Amino acid sequence: MLRDxxxxxxxxxxxxxxxxxxxxxxxxxxxxxxxxxxxxxxxGYIIAAFFFYCIVKxxxxxxxxxxxxIKPIIFMLIFTAALNLLWTSGEHVLIQxxxxxxxxxxxxxxxxxxLRLIFLxxxxxxxxxxxxxxxLTDAIENLFKPLNKLKVPxxxxxxxxxxxxxxxxxxxxxxxxIMKAQLARGADFESGNIIQRVKNMIPIFIPLFVxxxxxxxxxxxxxxxxxxxxxxxxxxMKPLKYKRQDILAYFVMFCYICVIVVTGKILxx
Amino acid sequence: MxxxxxxVNYIYGIGTGQEKHALKNINLEINDGEFIGLAGHTGSGKxxxxxxxxxxxRASSGTIYYNGQNIYDKLYNMRSLRSKVGLVFQYPEHQxxxxxxxxxxxxxxxxxxxxxxxxxxxxxxxxxxxxxxxxLLDVSPFALSGGQKRRVAIAGILAMKPEVLVLDEPVAGLxxxxxxxxxxxxxxxxxxxxxxxxxxSHSMEDIAKYVDRMLVMNxxxxxxxxxxxxxxxxxxxxxxxxxxxxxxxxxxHRLQDAGANIIGEPITTEESSEAIYRWLV
Amino acid sequence: xxxxxxxxxxxxxxxxxxxEGNITGINRALDGIDIEVKAGDFIAVLGANGSGKxxxxxxxxxxLVPTEGTLYVDxxxxxxxxxxxxxxxxxxxxxxNPDNQIIANIVEEDVGFGPxxxxxxxxxxxxxxxxxxxxxxxxxxxKESPNHLSGGQKQRVAIAGIMAMKPKCIILDEPTAMLDPxxxxxxxxxxxxxxxxxxxxxxxxxHYMEEVTAADYVYVMADGQIxxxxxxxxxxxxxxxxxxxxxxxxxxxxxxxxxxxxxxxxPKDILYVEELTDILLKLKARQ
Numbered sequence: 001m002l003r004d005x006x007x008x009x010x011x012x013x014x015x016x017x018x019x020x021x022x023x024x025x026x027x028x029x030x031x032x033x034x035x036x037x038x039x040x041x042x043x044g045y046i047i048a049a050f051f052f053y054c055i056v057k058x059x060x061x062x063x064x065x066x067x068x069x070i071k072p073i074i075f076m077l078i079f080t081a082a083l084n085l086l087w088t089s090g091e092h093v094l095i096q097x098x099x100x101x102x103x104x105x106x107x108x109x110x111x112x113x114x115l116r117l118i119f120l121x122x123x124x125x126x127x128x129x130x131x132x133x134x135x136l137t138d139a140i141e142n143l144f145k146p147l148n149k150l151k152v153p154x155x156x157x158x159x160x161x162x163x164x165x166x167x168x169x170x171x172x173x174x175x176x177x178i179m180k181a182q183l184a185r186g187a188d189f190e191s192g193n194i195i196q197r198v199k200n201m202i203p204i205f206i207p208l209f210v211x212x213x214x215x216x217x218x219x220x221x222x223x224x225x226x227x228x229x230x231x232x233x234x235x236x237m238k239p240l241k242y243k244r245q246d247i248l249a250y251f252v253m254f255c256y257i258c259v260i261v262v263t264g265k266i267l268x269x
Numbered sequence: 270m271x272x273x274x275x276x277v278n279y280i281y282g283i284g285t286g287q288e289k290h291a292l293k294n295i296n297l298e299i300n301d302g303e304f305i306g307l308a309g310h311t312g313s314g315k316x317x318x319x320x321x322x323x324x325x326x327r328a329s330s331g332t333i334y335y336n337g338q339n340i341y342d343k344l345y346n347m348r349s350l351r352s353k354v355g356l357v358f359q360y361p362e363h364q365x366x367x368x369x370x371x372x373x374x375x376x377x378x379x380x381x382x383x384x385x386x387x388x389x390x391x392x393x394x395x396x397x398x399x400x401x402x403x404x405l406l407d408v409s410p411f412a413l414s415g416g417q418k419r420r421v422a423i424a425g426i427l428a429m430k431p432e433v434l435v436l437d438e439p440v441a442g443l444x445x446x447x448x449x450x451x452x453x454x455x456x457x458x459x460x461x462x463x464x465x466x467x468x469x470s471h472s473m474e475d476i477a478k479y480v481d482r483m484l485v486m487n488x489x490x491x492x493x494x495x496x497x498x499x500x501x502x503x504x505x506x507x508x509x510x511x512x513x514x515x516x517x518x519x520x521x522h523r524l525q526d527a528g529a530n531i532i533g534e535p536i537t538t539e540e541s542s543e544a545i546y547r548w549l550v
Numbered sequence: 551x552x553x554x555x556x557x558x559x560x561x562x563x564x565x566x567x568x569x570e571g572n573i574t575g576i577n578r579a580l581d582g583i584d585i586e587v588k589a590g591d592f593i594a595v596l597g598a599n600g601s602g603k604x605x606x607x608x609x610x611x612x613x614l615v616p617t618e619g620t621l622y623v624d625x626x627x628x629x630x631x632x633x634x635x636x637x638x639x640x641x642x643x644x645x646x647n648p649d650n651q652i653i654a655n656i657v658e659e660d661v662g663f664g665p666x667x668x669x670x671x672x673x674x675x676x677x678x679x680x681x682x683x684x685x686x687x688x689x690x691x692x693k694e695s696p697n698h699l700s701g702g703q704k705q706r707v708a709i710a711g712i713m714a715m716k717p718k719c720i721i722l723d724e725p726t727a728m729l730d731p732x733x734x735x736x737x738x739x740x741x742x743x744x745x746x747x748x749x750x751x752x753x754x755x756x757h758y759m760e761e762v763t764a765a766d767y768v769y770v771m772a773d774g775q776i777x778x779x780x781x782x783x784x785x786x787x788x789x790x791x792x793x794x795x796x797x798x799x800x801x802x803x804x805x806x807x808x809x810x811x812x813x814x815x816x817p818k819d820i821l822y823v824e825e826l827t828d829i830l831l832k833l834k835a836r837q
Binding site for chain 2: 177178180181182183184185186187188202203206207210211
Binding site for chain 3: 132133134162163165166169170214215218219221222223224225226227228229233234235236237238239
């Protein structure tokens with residue numbers, strides 16, 4: 001089950017999208033997500049979908065990988081859809097049964113809300129699929145640099161994120177190992193009520209916590225040994241530099257926004 | 270009384286497109302009271318095989334019989350199998366979690382649902398067997414030295430009274446004295462309590478010194494099975510799969526290659542020096 | 551010539567504390583260590599678990615500072631924190647657990663981590679990364695995730711990460727304890743090559759006897775003290791003492807000693823298989 005988590009999964013391929021500066025991808029994804037909330041008619045969704053389709057084609061990432069990102073949020077999706085459906089009041093009542101009232105406005109809102117959520121998820125998963133975790137942390141560190149002035153430890157936060165990404169698979173594997181070891185000692189993780197089950201997890205949590213603490217202290221020593229002393233005076237092996245393709249990508253995003261805004265003005269549906 | 274594996278296959282990651290055939294057509298019979306050494310370099314399928322033996326993972330195909338009963342039978346009690354085939358993982362000290370040594374050792378027997386008196390009796394006995402003194406019973410397991418922690422972890426399995434004890438690299442990371450201590454303990458358990466022991470090890474020296482029967486794995490298959498002295502005759506083949514033979518055997522082989530008439534197949538230092546001496550004088 | 555490493559009556563004490571933080575006792579992990587290491591040497595420090603050898607290693611990297619006595623690394627006093635970075639740069643350290651010392655998610659970026667911290671310019675980092683990965687034979691894996699490598703490969707990446715800092719010395723604290731025989735062999739071979747071809751001073755801390763035979767000089771530690779020292783041959787000839795310190799001798803030496811006990815006239819400091827067989831064959835031919 002733990003292995004199904006796809007956060008930060010990267011799909012290796014040679015494409016224009018992969019080669020883009022990670023900052024472009026972060027900003028473009030951000031713009032794309034905002035754009036989803038800028039329109040409220042079908043034509044907007046068609047444009048957003050078409051644009052997304054083109055980007056995916058360019059990225060050479062199979063659609064299967066992108067849609068996989070929806071699976072973990074299906075429950076949330078259904079939940080918000082249901083909320084929208086039931087709690088939206090309107091004039092055109094379609095069904096009335098007891099306290100349940102479904103209006104055509106509700107249906108519309110439900111469909112749009114669900115579409116927005118789906119685009120939001122697949123849009124950001126396209127970003128993580130085409131950007132390595134390291135590039136991503138680099139981009140975030142770079143983009144949030146101005147926050148340094150507000151005494152936000154941007155470099156340290158980015159470093160923490162990058163280390164977390166490195167150790168997630170190791171700790172997942174470790175959990176699996178400890179679980180098996182306790183099973184071999186007759187532990188039971190499957191029966192009992194919720195409280196009992198949580199209690200049964202103690203033989204997993206404590207060793208896992210001890211191991212994580214040990215790894216953390218080892219890692220701190222190893223970083224010291226390699227002269228790590230915070231972000232000050234640090235150079236970069238892979239500094240971020242905008243190239244022509246990145247400027248072009250920003251231009252494409254600008255055009256996309258224009259199209260969305262203009263259609264919103266001229267097409268009412 | 271035995272463990273029998275029939276045409277056992279194990280494939281990792283079925284349906285992900287990255288399938289890995291970890292075990293291929295394993296046919297194996299482990300008899301009661303044997304001391305078996307399982308060798309093979311990393312990724313040869315050793316760890317997968319030992320996890321199959323106590324039902325932690327399920328074979329993709331094939332059957333496993335424990336004392337004649339099919340463990341994949343619907344009515345078979347898998348948890349009782351786990352107590353009968355005790356599995357000590359690599360670095361077992363990493364699974365200690367209780368507040369005191371004795372509580373930790375009691376975890377296994379408690380899970381078996383035994384009466385309190387029996388639980389206490391078994392855990393004291395197990396700790397005694399591994400040489401943990403009474404003064405350490407109420408100490409936190411995390412305060413012990415590395416070698417002590419490992420012995421406590423092994424006691425945790427022994428307290429379940431396994432008929433078969435499987436250990437995955439039980440001496441990894443220990444110094445020579447610590448290694449001898451643990452391996453000596455296994456020998457004693459095998460001799461005195463007639464426990465079947467399966468020792469997974471990279472060290473050909475340890476295998477030569479302790480086991481009666483040796484299994485060699487490569488790429489998911491058992492490629493050699495027999496007495497260590499016979500298996501070490503295949504020096505070149507063993508080296509090809511990343512294993513090699515103990516240095517003592519190398520010495521004998523070099524001498525024999527140079528025409529020395531050394532009789533027998535000595536493998537331990539005692540046997541080797543004795544055989545060389547007889548040839549010399 | 552000034553020795554590269556010079557320890558004089560080096561003492562390290564850990565204080566044990568109770569739950570309230572009061573000191574309840576003092577553990578002397580290092581108890582008067584005197585060592586001098588020349589630049590370019592290959593030194594092995596042998597000792598059982600708890601002998602103090604890892605504590606000593608941490609001192610060499612200024613990760614711990616002496617309680618008493620002095621330690622100079624490359625002419626710098628390690629007890630002065632101003633020297634920390636300089637000491638760590640000239641004497642790099644490789645640790646036991648391969649997973650817990652790789653920081654980045656891609657091999658080449660991990661190797662670049664040290665130089666980045668030192669403020670090395672970008673192009674120079676790339677040059678150093680390439681060179682060090684080639685030195686340890688891991689260049690073709692530069693784009694891989696460390697999680698896909700074997701233990702031995704990870705340790706070689708860790709060594710490359712130190713090499714990229716252009717150190718004069720590498721300290722390896724039980725680098726092979728968690729590896730299989732193949733990985734162990736590859737790490738020791740790499741270390742030996744760095745010593746010979748790049749003239750890197752090596753301090754190998756271990757409890758595997760076979761690895762010590764590669765060294766020029768061996769120190770044996772027990773109870774925080776240096777109990778024995780000499781060339782590997784000199785040390786392994788004193789098997790009773792080694793056993794007393796919870797150590798052992800190579801199998802070949804054991805056979806030689808057993809033969810000597812039976813009255814066979816061969817030297818007692820034999821370390822290698824071929825060495826023993828050659829001597830025995832010559833002996834037989836003379837009869």
